Amino acid sequence: MDPYEIEFIGENRISSIIPNFTYDKIYLICGEFGPFRAGLPLNVPLWLAIMLKQKQKCRIVPPEWMDIDVLQNIKEEEKRSRFFTKMPNEHYMVEAKLILGVAAEDVPNAAEIKTIIKDIWDIRMSKLRTSMDALMKSGGSYGRLDHLTMMEINSVKPLLPSAMDELYKIKMMTKRAPTAANLNNSTFSQSGSSQNT
Amino acid sequence: MDEISDIVVSDEEEEITADVVLKTLQTAWQNERLAPEILPHNNDMVECMLGQIQHMERNINKLPKTDLRASIHKMELSRIKFIICNYLRTRLNKIEKYCIHIMNDEKQRIETGTNYLTLAEFKYTQEYIANMEGHLKKVVLDKMPGNMKSLEMNKMAVYPNLLTHIFLKANTSINGVVLEDLVADQDEEIDLEEGSQHILQYKPIADLVKNGKVQLV
Numbered sequence: 001m002d003p004y005e006i007e008f009i010g011e012n013r014i015s016s017i018i019p020n021f022t023y024d025k026i027y028l029i030c031g032e033f034g035p036f037r038a039g040l041p042l043n044v045p046l047w048l049a050i051m052l053k054q055k056q057k058c059r060i061v062p063p064e065w066m067d068i069d070v071l072q073n074i075k076e077e078e079k080r081s082r083f084f085t086k087m088p089n090e091h092y093m094v095e096a097k098l099i100l101g102v103a104a105e106d107v108p109n110a111a112e113i114k115t116i117i118k119d120i121w122d123i124r125m126s127k128l129r130t131s132m133d134a135l136m137k138s139g140g141s142y143g144r145l146d147h148l149t150m151m152e153i154n155s156v157k158p159l160l161p162s163a164m165d166e167l168y169k170i171k172m173m174t175k176r177a178p179t180a181a182n183l184n185n186s187t188f189s190q191s192g193s194s195q196n197t
Numbered sequence: 198m199d200e201i202s203d204i205v206v207s208d209e210e211e212e213i214t215a216d217v218v219l220k221t222l223q224t225a226w227q228n229e230r231l232a233p234e235i236l237p238h239n240n241d242m243v244e245c246m247l248g249q250i251q252h253m254e255r256n257i258n259k260l261p262k263t264d265l266r267a268s269i270h271k272m273e274l275s276r277i278k279f280i281i282c283n284y285l286r287t288r289l290n291k292i293e294k295y296c297i298h299i300m301n302d303e304k305q306r307i308e309t310g311t312n313y314l315t316l317a318e319f320k321y322t323q324e325y326i327a328n329m330e331g332h333l334k335k336v337v338l339d340k341m342p343g344n345m346k347s348l349e350m351n352k353m354a355v356y357p358n359l360l361t362h363i364f365l366k367a368n369t370s371i372n373g374v375v376l377e378d379l380v381a382d383q384d385e386e387i388d389l390e391e392g393s394q395h396i397l398q399y400k401p402i403a404d405l406v407k408n409g410k411v412q413l414v
């Protein structure tokens with residue numbers, strides 16, 4: 001899937017806004033939202049929040065986890081743990097990008113928060129690369145990836161599944177032609193390395 | 198305008214609300230995008246949602262153009278249309294790519310009443326194959342010597358790679374999924390806990406995708 005499709009899915013999350021207008025309840029296909037009272041917070045899907053913000057009809061209330069202390073803790077935890085820790089939100093990167101993109105002034109310390117989230121993302125991505133490397137080297141065709149968010153999984157999709165497919169094909173071939181195994185191995189490792197470059 | 202009555206899916210008696218239909222469609226779209234093979238169709242849901250969209254569009258037209266609600270509703274409808282279009286297009290892409298294979302399998306499935314394609318999709322597949330055959334004959338084969346004119350469609354079939362690796366998330370706990378290890382002839386059994394995520398080959402879990410016990414991510 002393309003990243004914009006992941007973003008699209010992430011936009012269905014509910015987030016909180018403070019509107020500056022008053023309106024009755026609105027009945028959408030995905031549910032009913034409102035009533036909108038100027039100055040009172042209410043929950044709407046993220047896409048609606050972004051849209052209203054762009055029309056300057058509301059302020060976005062940053063989600064609880066979008067806070068320096070909370071994020072600092074997550075970052076430390078992520079550094080300490082060998083495994084992936086559970087993120088506060090399935091789509092933290094999407095939500096952060098959208099909210100900080102259109103409503104940075106609604107988030108206290110937006111710049112620092114941006115940096116910390118980026119740091120967390122980087123730590124997780126480097127962990128992901130390490131574990132992908134280990135998985136490929138052990139020649140496994142199965143792996144468990146708890147707590148990885150969709151965007152993170154999607155970022156390795158062009159590489160990991162097809163690499164595992166190739167590995168599987170090679171294994172099947174070497175099994176079928178055991179005598180030529182040594183020869184095959186050397187050719188495969190060559191073609192493998194040229195693919196990586 | 199502000200009434201969305203509960204809607205009834207024609208085939209079943211039970212009533213479901215519009216947001217459940219939407220969620221089902223979104224899951225179906227996501228699975229279809231990520232599965233290597235074509236999945237059973239969700240025509241009831243698509244039809245139902247299209248009806249809902251039409252109903253909504255009629256109501257929006259009654260609102261003044263500058264009304265904020267109109268633009269919110271329009272935005273939501275565009276989002277839903279995007280899902281439906283993308284979903285149907287993904288299916289058509291698969292049909293075009295694997296047409297011969299899908300047609301052969303589908304004929305067997307129709308006999309048992311477990312068809313994956315909708316009637317329209319089935320017709321499309323038939324026509325697509327006929328057109329392709331006609332085209333190949335017209336452009337090349339008709340100009341060949343008599344002994345080279347035969348065309349074996351089945352030899353041209355493209356098959357989806359069911360052994361490809363996919364990412365999935367378990368919706369419920371499932372015990373004892375058998376991963377065949379053809380290499381070492383040693384089968385491995387794993388349990389999928391609710392909410393856990395895995396990468397594995399598509400084939401062992403194909404049925405779990407179709408009955409909604411796992412979700413591709």
